Amino acid sequence: MERIDSYKGFEVTVTLESVRAVSSEFTYGPPVGYVAVVSICTADPKRPIGVPIRLVTEGNRVFGTEDEGLTAGFKAAQRVIDDKVGP
Incomplete structure (x- = not known):
């Protein structure tokens, strides 16, 4: 799943990266979370601002x-941008 705003x-x-549970039989279960x-990135031209945050x-x-x-x-992205450019 991805959201761009x-x-x-x-x-x-x-x-989102899904995190899966591993059973004792070494098979993957359903996602337990994300x-x-x-x-x-800047909008125009498109340039990354720092590295991706996990x-x-x-x-x-x-x-x-x-x-x-x-x-x-x-x-979290809003807080980073507000710190960078101000309110």
């Missing part, structure tokens, strides 16, 4: 739903 002249891409990977929840746990991961990733 614009914010204050920057392009924010949030991609890690959000956030990339920020996010998990407090307590170093994965996000329980896709929506939680996408929302947290976009909010």
